[in-house]
Amino acid sequence: MNTLNRRQFLKLAGAISALTVTPRAIGQSTTAPRVVVVGGGFGGATLAKYVRMWGGNVQVTLVDTNASHISCILSNLVVTGAISMTRITLGFDSLKTNHGVNVLQGRAVAIDAAGNRLTVSTSAGNKVLPYDHLVLSPGIDFVPAAGNWNPNLTPHAWQAGAQTTLLKNQLAAMRSNETFVMTVPKAPYRCPPGPYERACVVADYLKRKGRTGAKVIVLDANAGITAEPEAFGHAFNVTHAGVIEYYPNATVQSVDSSTRSIVTSVKTVNKAKVLNYIPNQRAGAIARVLPLNSTGFVPVDPLTYSIAAYPNIHVIGDACAVPASDGKPVPKSGHIANSEAKICADAIVRALAGEEPDQNIATSSACYSPITDKTASWLSTNFIYGDIYDANGNVKGKGMHRVDIGEAAPNMIDGDSYEDMFDWAESMFADSYV
Amino acid sequence: MHPLTYSHAALAMAALLAAAPTSAAEPGRLLASQCAHCHGTNGAGPGFEEIAGKDLFNDLIEMKYRPVEGIMERQARGYTDAQLRLIADYLSTVPGNADGDD
Numbered sequence: 001m002n003t004l005n006r007r008q009f010l011k012l013a014g015a016i017s018a019l020t021v022t023p024r025a026i027g028q029s030t031t032a033p034r035v036v037v038v039g040g041g042f043g044g045a046t047l048a049k050y051v052r053m054w055g056g057n058v059q060v061t062l063v064d065t066n067a068s069h070i071s072c073i074l075s076n077l078v079v080t081g082a083i084s085m086t087r088i089t090l091g092f093d094s095l096k097t098n099h100g101v102n103v104l105q106g107r108a109v110a111i112d113a114a115g116n117r118l119t120v121s122t123s124a125g126n127k128v129l130p131y132d133h134l135v136l137s138p139g140i141d142f143v144p145a146a147g148n149w150n151p152n153l154t155p156h157a158w159q160a161g162a163q164t165t166l167l168k169n170q171l172a173a174m175r176s177n178e179t180f181v182m183t184v185p186k187a188p189y190r191c192p193p194g195p196y197e198r199a200c201v202v203a204d205y206l207k208r209k210g211r212t213g214a215k216v217i218v219l220d221a222n223a224g225i226t227a228e229p230e231a232f233g234h235a236f237n238v239t240h241a242g243v244i245e246y247y248p249n250a251t252v253q254s255v256d257s258s259t260r261s262i263v264t265s266v267k268t269v270n271k272a273k274v275l276n277y278i279p280n281q282r283a284g285a286i287a288r289v290l291p292l293n294s295t296g297f298v299p300v301d302p303l304t305y306s307i308a309a310y311p312n313i314h315v316i317g318d319a320c321a322v323p324a325s326d327g328k329p330v331p332k333s334g335h336i337a338n339s340e341a342k343i344c345a346d347a348i349v350r351a352l353a354g355e356e357p358d359q360n361i362a363t364s365s366a367c368y369s370p371i372t373d374k375t376a377s378w379l380s381t382n383f384i385y386g387d388i389y390d391a392n393g394n395v396k397g398k399g400m401h402r403v404d405i406g407e408a409a410p411n412m413i414d415g416d417s418y419e420d421m422f423d424w425a426e427s428m429f430a431d432s433y434v
Numbered sequence: 435m436h437p438l439t440y441s442h443a444a445l446a447m448a449a450l451l452a453a454a455p456t457s458a459a460e461p462g463r464l465l466a467s468q469c470a471h472c473h474g475t476n477g478a479g480p481g482f483e484e485i486a487g488k489d490l491f492n493d494l495i496e497m498k499y500r501p502v503e504g505i506m507e508r509q510a511r512g513y514t515d516a517q518l519r520l521i522a523d524y525l526s527t528v529p530g531n532a533d534g535d536d
Binding site: 049050053054335338339342343346349350352353355358360361362363364366378380381382383384403404405406409412420423424426427428430431434 | 458459463464465467468470471472473474475479480481482502504505508509511512513514517520
């Protein structure tokens, strides 16, 4: 079955625009309301768990293409061999046994928004899932530059799994005086501190392995370090000085994976030993049948994560765009996805009970980034629902206003933070999957 | 109705927002769920300190207004005082896992 394209979807949306879509409330039917969730990352898993925890008699079905989710969080430590892939592999079994979530392995291929049905392609053929609420948490897709890009030759490792292993093996094969080239995508992209963290742990690995003269060249499409500028600035200029070379404003013009070569607006590298090209990003495929903003993500209502035309279709996590104050965007991260999933779950449970969404809401993100094999920095940010502001400080509407942001001061980038990183991840993993 | 909705802050918040009936959700539950990423679902671990079954309002206010020593001073700055009251009231009613890890 063909995926509904955006033109078809919009036509369909227009055809029923005179109708008010009213999700079924509990009590209107003898069967339990049905919530279908697409994507078993931190957003989708958390949504499924919390709707079951908070919603009472609600059927929840989680759809994912894989039998388990491999976390991007901590995956840079798999690249360096510090931890195993097993440690970041998160199964869905606890969601089934502890919370009664149904899990369907397959790929969501079409949304019938008017008919409240999702079509999923599975190994046993297409299955049609009727829903009262549909939640899409598909994460990101890539927007590669011109040229000859093949991620099986030059891994992005920005979706964890086989890509992570490929990059790990390529890094392990590096010798002295060889070059590791990586890109930082143009914002907005998944995990703002992630690329800088990767540069640090790769540089640290090369130093620890005695790869004298080996370099990490960071080609950043942005005007400067987009997250933790103090911590990563210090790491690049002091901790890993002489190994990391950092180039801002490096717009990627073309990539040739076969020769591991890249052309950017400020620097060209031919025949790198490792080319870790992380392309620019947009919403995952199934979400792109919905109306998108100029950067390829789905605008949502911050109280419910619903899309404009359909209050019972929700998008959470990396794929959505939350209204925020200018210059203070809601980041795309596993932690924020978990945070948004709870807002969305609560809104769905309230809608099913015939109630309005809660407006007294807050979202947050916090994370730890390894700088070496013994130290880590951290980043923390918080948002509260209310007025949001344009660049001149004038109210431009309602959304999630950033009320706080901060990073570890240099004296806090230490071994305690490195240990805390594992407590943080353990808790995140359990809150989302157990 | 949840007994803790009788607290002044909760009443003030309810009046301020003219909140809908709360049959689907206890006050503070959604806000407190934001703590779970680091302190476990319902604050009962695993992760950092268990926060279930304790009244942490004074600790949260202290962290919010003192100089930043770590990540919690930042996170406490992410909520209004009234929201911290709701969070603390909710968590104080949630059972911990009684494993002594506090």
